[in-house]
Amino acid sequence: MKTLEQIAAELQGYDPQALRAADVNAFLQRLVAPVTETEEVGIFDALGRVLARDVVSPISVPPHDNSAMDGYAFDGAQLMPGQALVLRPVGATALAGKAWAGQVANGECVKIMTGAIMPAGLDTVVPQELTTTGADGRIHIAADLLRRGDNRRLLGEDLMQGRIALSKGELLTPAAIGLIASLGLRSVTVYRRLRVAYFSTGDEILSLGEPPREGAVYDSNRYTVCGLLTRLGVQVIDLGVVRDEPALLAAAFRRAAAEADAIITSGGVSAGEADHTRRMMRQLGDVAFWRIAMRPGRPMAVGRIRSESQAKSASDAYQKSADSYQNESTQDAAGGSVLFGLPGNPVAVMVSFLAFVRPALLRMMGCTRAAPPLLRATSAEALRKKAGRTEYQRGLVSQAADGTLQVRSTGNQGSGMLSSMVQANGLIVLHHDQGHVAAGDMVDVMMFDGVV
Numbered sequence: 001m002k003t004l005e006q007i008a009a010e011l012q013g014y015d016p017q018a019l020r021a022a023d024v025n026a027f028l029q030r031l032v033a034p035v036t037e038t039e040e041v042g043i044f045d046a047l048g049r050v051l052a053r054d055v056v057s058p059i060s061v062p063p064h065d066n067s068a069m070d071g072y073a074f075d076g077a078q079l080m081p082g083q084a085l086v087l088r089p090v091g092a093t094a095l096a097g098k099a100w101a102g103q104v105a106n107g108e109c110v111k112i113m114t115g116a117i118m119p120a121g122l123d124t125v126v127p128q129e130l131t132t133t134g135a136d137g138r139i140h141i142a143a144d145l146l147r148r149g150d151n152r153r154l155l156g157e158d159l160m161q162g163r164i165a166l167s168k169g170e171l172l173t174p175a176a177i178g179l180i181a182s183l184g185l186r187s188v189t190v191y192r193r194l195r196v197a198y199f200s201t202g203d204e205i206l207s208l209g210e211p212p213r214e215g216a217v218y219d220s221n222r223y224t225v226c227g228l229l230t231r232l233g234v235q236v237i238d239l240g241v242v243r244d245e246p247a248l249l250a251a252a253f254r255r256a257a258a259e260a261d262a263i264i265t266s267g268g269v270s271a272g273e274a275d276h277t278r279r280m281m282r283q284l285g286d287v288a289f290w291r292i293a294m295r296p297g298r299p300m301a302v303g304r305i306r307s308e309s310q311a312k313s314a315s316d317a318y319q320k321s322a323d324s325y326q327n328e329s330t331q332d333a334a335g336g337s338v339l340f341g342l343p344g345n346p347v348a349v350m351v352s353f354l355a356f357v358r359p360a361l362l363r364m365m366g367c368t369r370a371a372p373p374l375l376r377a378t379s380a381e382a383l384r385k386k387a388g389r390t391e392y393q394r395g396l397v398s399q400a401a402d403g404t405l406q407v408r409s410t411g412n413q414g415s416g417m418l419s420s421m422v423q424a425n426g427l428i429v430l431h432h433d434q435g436h437v438a439a440g441d442m443v444d445v446m447m448f449d450g451v452v
């Protein structure tokens with residue numbers, strides 16, 4: 001596992017006091033690694049989990065060539081350009097779930113239902129509504145209506161036996177769960193659920209149930225972050241609000257490091273005077289304090305916090321290396337739970353989570369799926385934007401009268417304003433080098449639906 005210093009050395013132009021948003025993601029992708037432990041879960045419990053092993057098809061789906069329509073099956077070699085075809089139905093109707101027994105000669109067809117196995121030697125189906133029936137019971141197909149092979153579903157055209165149906169790293173969506181079920185599999189091997197601890201810091205933060213107090217605000221970050229984590233499908237370890245006292249902070253960090261793969265905190269990461277949070281992060285782990293060229297969400301602390309046992313092995317390793325005795329436990333000294341120390345402002349918390357923490361946690365969950373692309377929409381209004389930082393503005397995307405997508409800001413962009421976040425359905429991403437936006441310009445939007 002690499003130290004922060006080693007990762008920083010790999011990033012060109014790394015400056016913790018003026019970090020570009022894109023570099024934050026590059027740094028975090030190097031800092032975190034997927035969990036290794038796996039478990040077997042029933043497919044009803046697999047939604048939102050990440051596949052830890054390829055799913056190889058034990059069978060082919062569909063298992064036979066079959067009809068895609070209710071109609072008549074026949075040998076398509078008889079279709080001739082510019083010529084109608086007249087066929088005589090023979091035998092019983094071919095029904096789904098039963099093999100059709102019998103022989104079909106040229107000039108003959110078999111009545112067939114959707115999903116029924118194609119009778120041997122037949123490769124084409126004409127839907128019944130495209131036929132007429134003559135007085136003699138024969139089926140008439142007009143010229144040039146069909147091509148050979150039409151309306152037939154081929155064996156294995158969805159999934160072929162022995163091939164990879166779903167790859168390791170896939171996030172299991174409802175469609176993926178259905179696909180696994182179509183293979184007759186009851187369970188899958190997934191990575192174990194990620195454990196993420198959260199606590200809010202700050203003496204002015206009130207827990208729900210406490211009476212209002214001058215200068216104090218109710219804790220909202222705990223609820224937004226726990227909501228975002230729950231949607232991500234991780235196991236949330238909620239440690240509540242922790243006052244700005246060294247002993248309490250140390251206990252919370254130690255517990256979080258012992259129980260969780262990642263720790264998220266809010267507050268206390270800018271250079272305030274009353275903050276023990278920064279000091280404690282530094283003391284208990286390997287932590288960098290960043291100022292990111294972005295808005296909102298400028299300050300952020302990132303690194304690793306050691307649990308008590310890791311701290312002990314680190315100090316033992318230090319002792320041993322002092323006696324010039326090298327062993328592998330120095331490797332463990334760089335380990336610990338990944339820390340995402342987010343700023344206190346409620347919108348800054350959500351934006352930093354969506355822009356940075358979420359992609360890092362997905363990597364830790366083992367997910368290899370690429371992030372969904374940003375949407376392009378026309379800005380319905382002019383937006384002020386300072387070049388040299390990435391801005392995430394709260395926006396509402398809607399469909400304009402001409403059917404194209406447009407986006408407008410949801411108002412006051414103060415980083416404490418949750419109301420404009422609630423009205424938004426996405427974040428307008430104004431990139432680092434971008435300047436002011438004129439009404440009618442195209443902008444990128446990170447949509448919330450399906451993302452959070």
Ligand SMILES: Nc1nc2c(c(=O)[nH]1)N[C@H]1C(S)=C(S)[C@@H](COP(=O)(O)OP(=O)(O)OC[C@H]3O[C@@H](n4cnc5c(N)ncnc54)[C@H](O)[C@@H]3O)O[C@H]1N2
Binds near residue numbers: 202266345348
């Ligand atoms: N001299 C400087 N001052 C500040 C800077 C700076 O660079 N230099 N950065 C500003 C920015 S940007 C932000 S963001 C904040 C971040 O400060 P902290 O992370 O230390 O957060 P706090 O000071 O503890 O809180 C900020 C703000 O958010 C409210 N808050 C905190 N926790 C919660 C919570 N759980 N629920 C609801 N609201 C919360 C808190 O009351 C404050 O109003 O620093 C700026 N200052």
Ligand code: MOO
Binds near residue numbers: 294297343345415
């Ligand atoms: O960037 Mo701070 O995050 O304004 O709120």
